[in-house]
Amino acid sequence: MSWLFGWGKSSGSPPVEEPAAPADGAGGASGGAGGDKPGDKWSNFDPTGLERAAKAARELDKSRHAKEALGLARMQEQSVQLELQSKVKEYEVGLEQLKGEQIQLQGEERRKTLAEETKQNQARAQYQDKLARQRYDDQLRQQQFLNEENLRKQEDSVMKQEAMRKATIEHEMELRHKNDLLRVEAEAKARAQVERENADLIREQIRLKAAEHRQTVLESINISRTGAVFGEGFRAFVSDWDKLTATVAGLTLLAAGVYSSRNATAVAGRYIESRLGKPSLVRETSRLTVAEAIKHPIKVKLQSRPQDALEGVVLSAALEERVRDIAIATRNTRQNRGLYRNILMYGPPGTGKTLFAKKLALHSGMDYAIMTGGDVAPMGRDGVTAMHKVFDWASTSGRGLLLFVDEADAFLRKRATEKISEDLRATLNAFLYRTGEQSNKFMLVLASNQPEQFDWAINDRIDEIVNFALPGLEERERLVRLYFDKFVLGPATTGRQRLKLAQFDYGQKCSDIANQAEGMSGREISKLGVAWQVSRKSCLFKI
Structure with a gap:
């Protein structure tokens, strides 16, 4: 293969290079060795392969x-x-x-x-x-x-103390016994001495007592004769049937009159109490009572005028929309004489639950009654009767009654897990019995800081649940401005004794106070406003 060796396609045989002749003397030297020494590297080369x-x-x-x-x-x-x-x-x-x-x-x-x-x-x-x-x-x-x-x-x-006390008592008793013996002995001696000295006087006393006894016996004999006369008259009265019948009929009519008048008085008293009185569990009510009607008739007429449900109540935008819908629905229910829906309001104290309940009643044209759950437990056995009186009284309202129960978890606790007394359990059962069905006479509003403690049966009575949380920054600023105008600016600009206020940016100061009042409720902010009014340094408004 000629291309393996770099040859071209030229004609003729390629030149075959002969091995170079060895240097002078080299071949002789290698050949002269007689095969004793190996030759060079080409000595054993076979050229036949190349050929x-x-x-x-x-x-x-x-x-x-x-x-x-x-x-x-x-x-x-x-x-x-x-x-x-x-x-x-x-x-x-x-x-x-x-x-x-x-x-x-x-x-x-x-x-x-x-x-x-x-x-x-x-x-x-x-x-x-x-x-x-x-x-x-x-x-x-x-x-x-x-x-x-x-x-x-x-x-x-x-x-040890008991043994010492017992020993002391025994010693005292022993001393007392000895003293008594000495005293009795001394008294006996003295009495004997007195009797010996007053023997004439004693005989005279005995004679007088005998005379008095004789006179008493004679008088008793005369009285027995008089009794015999009365006995004869009684026998004559009993033997006369007409007189006896007339007397029995008269006594029967007299007893019936006394019994009827007593029962009628009790019924009339209960009726007056249910209509015009106020149950013992109710602490505050806008319902007309006899005492209030006599004392403040004009005030009662003014309070009966409907008001805005959120007047003076500062809430967040979402919560305000929610409670306004509830107020409108309650007012429509009142006008249409429908069944009222029960509400549960929960949240921290001082967030406006009680205030909104009052405003809701006045906005709907209803009466309101406020009771506290903490008043139920101390009543003991009378709690059941008092609870029935509250609902009987609420059912007699002609305008409808909003029954607001503050701190409701105090007596509406779980019956299965909580250790409550039998009296409180009976009161809770009475409450559940009277609220088992919706009513067109009263509306139930419960308020609690811990709604998870309610008995499971209470949740079945609730139709609306509203969370009154702590006010946010915007609500705190509105509250601060409201109470600043009410307790500081109002007294400073009206009245005889006006306050002198320093010149500064009131709006910015209210915003700063709202930022610092994070975590405070509406009640706490109102107390802060009262503190501004009370303190004389509040005229400078240094917070």
Whole structure:
């Protein structure tokens, strides 16, 4: 193959290079060694292979298929290179797979390590918890031992004190007995001495007593004679049937009159109490009573005028929209004589629950009554009767009554989990019985700071739940401005004794106070306004 040696297609045999002649004396030296020493590197070279290759190249050049053989050789070379590249790619893919497997093995090892660490941490935590429990149990046993020791010492001390007290009492009784004996002996001696000295007087007293006894016996004899006379008259009365019948009928009519008048008086009293009186559980009401009608008739007429439900009440925008819808619905229910919906208002104290309940009643044209849950428990057995009186009184209202129960969780607690008395349980059952169905006579509004303590049956009575949260920044600023105008600017600009206010930006000062009053309720902010009015330094409004 001539192309292997860089020959062209020139005619003729390629020149065959003869091996160079060795240097002078070299061949003789090598040959003269007689084969004892090895020759140079060309000494064992066989040129027949080159001759065969040269001959094959000449024959290939002379052949007409030289180009095809050359192309075929090139294609074979390319195929060999492609095979090598594919093997390289396969090797690289194998390397990538090995890397992936190595990463997977590392991840498995890491997961196993994390699982083992987690297991060890859990075992360590359990062991620490076990140690803590053991320490706590040891502390409890030690505390119990100390308590028992203290109790034993106290019992010993009490027994010693009791023994000392008993010995003291016995000694005192012994001394008292001796003194009594001495006193009795002295009195007997004195009495004997007095009797000996007053023997004449004693005889005179005995004579007088005998005379009085004789006079008493004579008088009793005379009285017995008079009794005999009365006995004869009674026999005559009993023997006369007409007189006896008339007397029995008169006495019967008299007893019937007394009994009827007493029952009629009781019924009239209960009616007056249910209509015009006020139950003992109700602390405040706008309903007309006899005393209020007599004392303040004009005031009662003015209070009956409907008012805006949110007048003077500062709430957030969302809550204001919610309670306004409730006020409108309640007023429509009152006008249409429908069934009222019961409401639960919960939230921190001082957020306007009681104020809104009053405004809701006045806006709807209803009467309101306020009672406190803390007043129910102290009533004991009378709680059931008082609760029925409240609802009987509420049912007699002609305009409808809004019954507001403040701190309702005080007696409406869970019956299953809470340890409540039997009297309070009976009162709660009476409340549930009277509120089992919706009424067109009264509307129930409950207020609580902890609604989660209600009994499960109370939730079935509630139709609307409203959360009165603490005021936000905008509401606090409105409240500060409201109470600043009411307690500071009002007295400063009206009345005889006006306050002198410093010149500064009141609006900015109210905004600053609202920022500082974060977490305060409306009641606390109102107390802050009262403090401004009371304090003389408030005229400068330094907060």
